[in-house]
Amino acid sequence: MENTNHHNQHDEVHISSYRDHWRTLLTLLLLTLVTIVISVFGANLKALSVATALLIATVKVVVVAYYFMHLKYDKKLYTWLVLLVAILFAAFTILTATEYFNR
Amino acid sequence: MEHTSGFVLPNSGHSRDDEASKLGMWLFLFTELLLFGGLFIVYMVYRMLNHESFLLSSFELNVGLGSFNTVVLLVSSMTIAMAITAVQKGEQQKAVRLLVTTLALSFVFLVVKYFEWSAKIHHGLFPGMDYYNGLPKGESLFFFLYFIMTGLHALHIIIGAVIIAVVIARTRKGLVNKDKYALAENAGLYWHLVDLIWIYLFPLFYLIH
Amino acid sequence: MSSVSTNLNFFEAKKGIFSWIFSVDHKRIALLYLYSLITFFLVGVTLGLLMRYELLNPGKDLVEAKTYNQIFTLHGVIMIFLFIIPSIPAVFGNFFLPIMLGTDDVSFPRLNLLSWWVYVVGALMALSTLVFGDGPADTGWTFYAPYSVKTGTNVTMSVLAAFVLGFSSILTGLNFIVTIHRLRAPGMTFLKMPLFAWSLYATSWIQLLATPIVGITLLMIAAERLLGVGLFDPSIGGDPILYQHLFWIYSHPAVYIMALPAFGVISEMLPTFSQRTIFGYKAIAFSSLAIAFVGYFIWGHHMFTSGMSGTARFIFSILTFLVAIPTAIKVFNWVATLYKGSINVQPPLLYTLAFIFQFMIGGFTGLVLGALATDIHLHDTYFVVGHFHYVMFGGTGFAFFGALHYWYPKIWGRMYNIKVANVAFTIFFIGFNMLYFPMLIAGLMGMPRRYYDYLPEFHLPNMISTYGSWVLATGLIIMLSNLVAGFFGKKPKVGRNPWNGITLEWQTLSPPPVQNFDRMPVLPQNGPYDFDHKPVIEE
Structure with missing residues (x-):
């Protein structure tokens, strides 16, 4: 039987560049800024404010998981x-x- | 690996398997997510039942400090991701520097958290204190949840910091290197998870007014 | 891959107690679990017999009401957290999963050892409530708030023990999932895996994803008790029913942690004792996943009488009926496997048939309880106790002892006395049904559960039930002594494959060598139960 397992070699490892990481961070900071601004100045959004905050948080989580956690x-x-x-x-x-x- | 019968099992639980470690780490992260998930469900229900009190209580929290800590964690997430890039490229020194930065940022987060907590405790808002016991219905629940959830999160930061310290030591010794970096990768995954949970905690506690 | 140059079996390879309690060999860890589990099981049985004795006649026979409450709580905690949740996965899963997959160990052998140690610590914590503090909890194994926060008994230690035990369960589940993904023999695709591996895979996902929720919930109970403030206290805006939600979000799927591995064992034994391929391999494999998945969404059926909203009751009831579908698919496939098989009646097959019979009673009574109207009438009666024991003991318990009889020759390399095993089974089976069937009747008559006393009109079913518990205990004693006697007796060693089974564990020596195989395992051509192309293995 042939050894079909790849225990040690990372076949075609993708190495993210430093520049990619900077971009990801900028995106995340921007989203944070948006969510704070909406919360502090957008009080008239009322019920929508939580929904918006959670939506933005979810986008941030997807970005972290996709790029930083390498899911992509x-x-x-x-x-x-x-x-x-x-x-x-x-x-x-x-x-x-x-x-x-x-x- | 010689056997009298002259064969080697193709797969072994005792040989190195980086993919298995990574899968194991992800599975562990899922359990962490659901651990916090239970608390988020409690938060959701009590917020539904005590809507106004939750809004009022959240004014007690300092949005400035919360936002600052959010930025700290996001930057630390980037530095540890960069550290892994550095290890993969064989830039050991740079990797160590980035990991040390991450560790430093985790301390910054904890120090800020310490001041936030002490201010609240100073006001008697910790569960069981006199002032806390006199709080109106719902507000005490908010602070109970605030302390449990940020407390459990802070505990995870501390554990993460210890893990990062181990990775630093091993990277300096060259035990984590461009051919063998599963440990750094898994530490990174864990650290990102801590970040993920904070991404939800921050708006739910600080930004709901 | 460690290098051992002989085929010494795993018992002989190393000697001494430390070579056991610090072993990373999955087979030794499995036996560590087996011995600890059986010990706790016997403690649980003793507590059960005490309860039955108390209920022999109306009025006080043996213990006070409070002691009775503590006994039934401890009986539940021990049987659920210490015996039945770990039972089949931790013992037979640990021992046979790697062998069935054709590998030498689980993916994380040291983590495997850790999970046994965590289990032991949790067990000691649970039992410590007998000695320290104000006595064992008297809340029932569900630790419902607000009573669990207010009672003076040692609830804090009990819930912390359950938390620790949950952690052990998570580690085992994690290990199995990675093992199944990474260590299958070349050529063994997911759809060529033995069904026992499939059922463990589904189980492991439940262990992994449901247990953390109960972990954090139990910690909240502990925090409430320690801080003296109630998170589930209505006077500050809390809601005791939320505790029930969180508890059952885990504990309902946990029922499938207990049941799915049993389904796996049954699916192994049936082909062996029918000498033909399993009927509906894919249906059985996927129905395990379906049960695991649907099982997450039906926790509310434990709370129909709690004051939950009507809409939610309706939804949970419908979803509950859905889970009966994959379960029925399995039962039909098992029965169809027997059809036209060359049936070889041996003790493991008897346990299998008893399993199917009793599990069906458990399943159907489950549907009665899943229906809204009947549940209101039956929820707080002995009907639930009867139903639960038919599923857990008549189902999983019988599968566990069946598995013990099935794999016994492989683990110890000897055979027990088959005739005695058959007699023991018969007594055990009769005792079981005498013990639990009257509970269903008493429940329909309206006898409430959880009390140490009852009205005189319920005397007859209770009497039969208590006598049944003695018959059951007799059967159990004969069964276990027969197994122990086989171990020490002079019965000749068995060969590799005493039952003429087909999965990979029957290709290796009995007991297996440290590396599990003394020669390269050979997969049957068309899937794991391809008896038509069974590889010929020389002794």
Whole structure:
């Protein structure tokens, strides 16, 4: 039987450049700025403000996971697993929220 | 690896497998996410049940310090990602410098957190204190959750700092190098997770007014 | 890959207690788990017998109400957290998963050892409540708030123990997932894996993703008790029902942590004792994943009477019925596997058949409880106790002992007395049904659960049940002594493959050598149960 496992070699490793990392950071800082500005000055958004804050936070999380955590360049398996966990957690919150909304 | 029967099992649990370490690390991160996930569910429900009190209480938190710490963590996430790039390129010295920067940033975060917490405790807002016990319905829940969630997060920062210190030591000795950097990569993943959780904690506690 | 140049079996390779308790060999760790599990199981059985004795007659027989509450809590904590959650994965999963995949160990052998140690620490913490503090918790194994925050008994230590035990469970699950992804023999695709590996894979995902939620919830209970402030206290805006939500978000999927490995074991034993391929391999494999997935979303059916909103009850009830589908798929496939097989009636097959019979009673009573209207009537009655024990003990418990009889010759290289094993099984089986079937009836008659006393009209079913517990205990004693006797007795050593099984563990020596294989394992041509092309293995 042939040894089909690649234990030691990282086949075609993608090395992110320093410049990419800077770009990612800038994106994240920009998003942070936006979310703070909306929160501090956008008080009239009311209920929308939490939704916006969470939406921006989620975009930030995706950026971190995709670039810093290397999901973009890793095997697709990791992305699928992350999605699975996200769906699962979303289902927990939605089911629980449904319960409390209908009390 | 000689056997009398003259064969070697193709796969072994005892040989080095960087991909397995990485998968293991990701799985561990999932458990961490759901650990915090339980707390986020509690937060969600209590916010629904005590909407006004949560809004009022969040004014007690200092948006300036919260934002500052957010930037600190984001920058530290970049420096550790860069450190891995450096290791992969064989630039050991640069990697060490970047890792030390990350470690320093983690201390900055903790120091700021320390001042935030002491200010709150000074006001008697820690669960069980007299002032806390007199808080209106809902506000005490906000602070209970604030202390549990940021406390658990700070604990993760401390653990992360210890791990980074280990990676620094090993990189300096050359044990982490361009052919063998799974440890640095996994430390990076862990550190990014700490960052991810903060990305949600920050708006939910500081920015909801 | 360590280098061992002989085929010494894993018992002989090293000697001394330290070579066991610090071993990173998955087979030794499995046996460490086995011995600790059986010990705790016997403690749990003793507590169960005490409870049954108390319930023999109406009124006080043996213990006070509070002591009874502590006994049933400790019985639940021990049986659930110390026995049944780790049972099949930690013992048989640890021992056979790497061998079935054709490798020499799990992916993280040292982590594997750590998880046993964490388990032991958790177990000692749970049992320490017997000696230290104000006695064991009296809350029931569910630790419902607000009582768990207010009672004077040692709840803090119990929930911390459950937290630690959960951590051990997570580590095992993590290890198995990585092992299955990384260490399958070349040529063994996911769809050529034995079904036991599939069921462990599904189980591991539940262990990994559900356990942290109960971990943090139990820590919140501990924090409440330590700080003296209630997070689930309504007077400050909290909600005790939220505790139940968080608890069951884990504990319902945990039911499948207990059941899925049993399904896997059954799917191994049936082809071996029918000497034919399993019917519906893919259906069984994917239904494990389906059960694991759907199982996450039905926790609310434990809370129909808690005051949860009507809409949520409706949703959870529908979702509960959905999970019956993949479970039924499995049962049909198992029965179809027997059809036209060359059936070889041996003790493991008897346990398998008992499993199917009892699990079906457990499953159907589960549907009765999953329906909203009937649940309101039955929720706080003995019907639930009967249902739960039919699933967990009649299901998983029987699968565990079946697996023990099935893999016994492989683990120890000897055979037990088959006739005695058959007799023991018969007594065990009769005792089990005598013990739990009357509970279903008592429940339908309206007997409430959790009390140390009952009204005189429930006397008859309780009497039968208590007598049944003695029959069950007799069967258990005969069964275990037969197994121990086989180990010390003069029975000749068995060969590689006493049952004529087909999965890879039957290709190696009994007991297996340290490296698991003494020659290269050969995969059957068309999937793991291809009895038509069974590789010929010389002794």
